[in-house]
Amino acid sequence: MRDSMFWFWHLMAAIVILIVLSIHFGVMHLEGILQMFGIMSAGDVRSYAEVLVRAKTVAYLVIYLLLMWFALYHGFYGLRSIIVEMSDKMSKAGEIVVGWSIFLFGLGLAIYGSYVIIAGFVLANA
Amino acid sequence: MSGTTDSYKTNFTETKDIVFKIFRYEPDVNPKPHFDTFTVPVVKGWTVLDAVMYIKENLDSTVSYRASCRMGICGSCAMEINGKPRLACQTQVISELRSKEVVIKPLANYPVLRDVVPDLTPLIEKHADVRPYILRKDKKVEVNPKGELYQTPDQLEEYLQFSYCIKCGACLAACPVTGADVKFIGPQALTQSYRYSVDTRDDGFKLRLEVMDHSHGVWHCHFAGACSEACPKGVDPAFAIQLFKREITARKFGKEVEPARLARQPADVKRRENIPYAPEKTVKQ
Known part of the structure; x- marks a missing residue:
């Protein structure tokens, strides 16, 4: 994949993050405002019962999977860019090694994160 | 030198003393760069290039800079003036810089050949x-x-x-x-x-x-x-x-661009007699 596609997905990831992170922030941190407008039901969003309700919901499963995958891609693409920029004496082979190392590390985190989110969903519905 | 100075003086109406700090670097003589300071009687309307030329002609002939057209066309006189890359010939000393001190350095991000002359x-x-x-x-x-x-x-x-x-x-x-x-x-x-x-x-x-x-x-x-x-x-x-x-x-994602076609040569037209032909090509192919 050429850098043009990396960059394109970097932008797409930013858009997805903007949407799902807004939902996350709205629910978890701005619940007072949302409750004031009647968008959310009153109650402590961090209580065990509320967390369990969210964990059972397919919509939240999708939101958190999207947030994690796209945030990982967005962040690690940025990290790669910084490393490549700050190491201008690095050879082409070095850049490829850095790129693949970051990709594999990110992939490992994505698999582990997906497992945690999906396991939470399965356990909550058991 | 006196003739040049006189030509400057004949244009003097009202001068303002401005201090110019110029980056000096001559790797063959002294590998350590330093700044030299010159006080220049600047006239309203002078550009930084005018002032640098004044310095070279009247105060220190060893100051090196690159310039050619003096009208913002050739791009030779680009240098860092008071922290910003600018064309010296297009930068007014009094009305634009509005400073009693002008610091001139070579363009950043290039190797320096000598003084304010960068290697492009x-x-x-x-x-x-x-x-x-x-x-x-x-x-x-x-x-x-x-x-x-x-x-x-x-x-x-x-x-x-x-x-x-x-x-x-x-x-x-x-x-x-x-x-x-x-x-x-x-x-x-x-x-x-x-x-x-x-x-x-x-x-x-x-x-x-x-x-x-x-x-x-x-x-x-x-x-x-x-x-x-x-x-x-x-x-x-x-x-x-x-x-x-x-x-x-x-x-x-699939945008196709067709390059422009060659226009067909006009047919059924007769060249007017009073139009001269183009000169022969100097480089033969």
């Missing part, structure tokens, strides 16, 4: 890398076209602004990414690459993409906008780079 090799090499000329698949049309290539005024407008580049190098000196990453292709070359890529007569987009579409290419621009601020000709390289990103992405 990185600029020229990067510029050459993007093949800044019309490329065609049909080499006969590229090298020796038998007619004009169609282009509408609207199509000309697409790249006209970006063709005003005078290769002064101010944009590279201002670019923070070039400062951090010497491999970065830079705003000047990227702008010229875009300028030719959207020229309807050109068909070299894919060839240029090889130079642009990598980790030190077009995607590495942080969009700081310093290049556009520094450009003395209003080329706006930062804008060109963002347009170029959009163009590359659009073409990746």
